[in-house]
Amino acid sequence: MxxxxxxxxxxxxxxxxxxxxxxxxxxxxxxxxxxxxxxxxxxxxxxxxxxxxxxxxxxxxxxxxxxxxxxxxxxxxxxxxxxxxxxxxxxxxxxxxxxxxxxxxxxxxxxxxxxxxxxxxxxxxxxxxxxxxxxxxxxxxxxxxxxxxxxxxxxxxxxxxxxxxxxxxxxxxxxxxxxxxxxxxxxxxxxxxxxxxxxxxxxxxxLHAMGGAGYLACGEEPQMESQTLNGGSFYDYYRSRDGRWLSVGSLEPQFMQQLCSALGRPELAARGLSRKPEDQAALKRELQIEFELRDFAEWCELFAGLDACVEPMLGLAEAIEHPQFKxxxxxxxxxxxxxxxxxxxxxxxxxxxxxxxxxxxxxxxxxxxxxxxxxxxxxxxxxxxxxxxxxxx
The missing domain is CATH 3.40.50.10540 (Crotonobetainyl-coa:carnitine coa-transferase; domain 1)
Known part of the structure; x- marks a missing residue:
């Protein structure tokens, strides 16, 4: 060929x-x-x-x-x-x-x-x-x-x-x-x-596709943990009870609702809509508390059946064996x-x-x-x- x-x-x-x-x-x-x-x-x-x-x-x-x-x-x-x-x-x-x-x-x-x-x-x-x-x-x-x-x-x-x-x-x-x-x-x-x-x-x-556009047009310079996608919002990594990590990218309301319902905290979903830094910081603390209540494997099993934009952080050896990459x-x-x-x-x-x-x-x-x-x-x-x-x- x-x-x-x-x-x-x-x-x-x-x-x-x-x-x-x-x-x-x-x-x-x-x-x-x-x-x-x-x-x-x-x-x-x-x-x-x-x-x-x-x-x-x-x-x-x-x-x-x-x-x-x-x-x-x-x-x-x-x-x-x-x-x-x-x-x-x-x-x-x-x-x-x-x-x-x-x-x-x-x-x-x-x-x-x-x-x-x-x-x-x-x-x-x-x-x-x-x-x-x-x-x-x-x-x-x-x-x-x-x-x-x-x-x-x-x-x-x-x-x-x-x-x-x-x-x-x-x-x-x-x-x-x-x-x-x-x-x-x-x-x-x-x-x-x-x-x-x-x-x-x-x-x-x-590669500054988003932050660079904002700064050049509006003068808003991106800093660490200042943007939605770089740690300035709940879009982040969260540690499980046994020290592993999960990624949360539940930006859209429907995904946020699934995330919060899975955590047993449906009332948190509305907070994801706020753009105030203090509201996002408070939401991140609440989410971290919930993720630390269960082990990594439990969270993986739970979110495997949901379309919530939550995925485990895998090591390379685990990624190679993941069914998607296979x-x-x-x-x-x-x-x-x-x-x-x-x-x-x-x-x-x-x-x-x-x-x-x-x-x-x-x-x-x-x-x-x-x-x-x-x-x-x-x-x-x-x-x-x-x-x-x-x-x-």
Whole structure:
């Protein structure tokens, strides 16, 4: 089976999380992804624990279905290989700091001269322009600068380091895929490629879909626990008697009525309509008292039969076994050479025509170097020479 993106061929120069997650999605949907990796400066994701079968599980997941060409980009022979690949691979994804690819002779203008249809996507922390363009950063920094962290947490304890990388993935990865596919559609119409500048901080900033709109139009700046959806209302988490947590999102009156009736406090439902902070704070205290009267399992059993927007907070191990995620087939078995298949998170995008089955986990460094070069017409002797000179691995 071929996926919907089977016509796309992508050279992926990225490492760590944002770029590889983007090309993971593209590969899952059928695109052919060739990773260009340094043989001397290893992608740190390859050594990140935990390990399974001697390989990093994060690397095995984020780089499934991709081939690996180990190429020392500082060597002119490597530059020649990339130029030849551009005859077939007309999309480039890279994640270096601004100017690095240009210094290597692999910037957009240089490669566009070889293939005018080239689509070139750069993912960086702060973008290709502005005073921060050369500054180092990580997900927590992008969320802090973009104003996201300032409204995520508790007033008395401060912002929370999130368990998933929002700026990296929701910011960098998803927007890179959207921009890339939009450019593909335009290229189909015009025949021309283009350059796409993705800043993870910009994209995190754009996630202020509600609070940002309110501030820019009305001057109402969101603070921690000040909005309906960030802890400023009863829309929150509540602890059970045995120390587990349940999420309450019963915003609409019909859901609020079911919630309060299930708690044995139907008279509380009317309070959910008030927008006064003091009324919401009082309601939250009442709800917490009620939730602490029963254990987690009791609440789960009770709310399983109600449509009240109340769900248990699950750990990852519990979520994997939940019947909803099992029905959605969100765990897939991915083949490994010489080892049993590895369980991984499946592509969450469902197509009526289906998607091709995963081919393999993330490949060893340079696993496909000879195969790729043979495909370009290099002889066995030429490949041996490049290996001896450590241009490839």
């Amino acid at each position: 071929k996926g919907p993106l089977s016509s796309l061929k992508i050279l992926d120069f990225s490492t760590l999380l944002p770029g590889p997650f983007a090309s993971l999605l593209l590969g899952d949907m059928g695109a052919e992804v060739l990773r260009i990796e340094s043989p001397t400066r290893m992608d740190l994701l390859r050594v990140m624990p935990p390990h399974d079968g001697g390989a990093s599980t994060a690397h095995a997941y984020l780089n499934r279905n991709k081939r690996s060409l180990a190429l020392d980009l500082k060597r002119p022979e490597a530059l020649e290989v990339v130029k030849q690949l551009l005859g077939d691979y007309d999309i480039v994804l890279e994640q270096f700091r601004p100017g690095v690819m240009e210094r290597l002779g692999l910037g957009y203008e240089a490669l566009k001269a070889i293939n005018p249809r080239l689509i070139y996507v750069s993912i960086t922390g702060y973008g290709q322009t502005g005073p921060y363009k050369d500054r180092a950063g990580h997900d927590i920094n992008y969320l802090a600068l973009s104003g996201v962290a300032a409204q995520t947490g508790r007033r008395d304890t401060g912002p929370l380091p999130l368990g998933v990388q929002v700026a990296d993935i929701a910011g960098g990865s998803f927007h890179a895929v959207m921009g890339l596919l939009a450019a593909v559609i335009q290229r189909q119409q015009t025949g021309e490629g283009q350059y796409i500048d993705i800043s993870m901080t910009d994209c995190a900033f754009s 029905a959605r087939e969100l765990v897939v078995e991915v083949p490994r050479e010489g080892l049993p298949a590895q369980r991984q998170i499946a592509c969450p995008i469902k197509f009526s025509s289906g998607l091709p089955a995963p081919q393999h986990v993330g490949a060893p460094l340079g696993a496909h170097s000879e195969e790729v070069l043979h495909g370009l017409g290099y002889s066995t002797e030429q490949i041996a020479t490049l290996k001896a000179a450590k241009v490839i691995a």
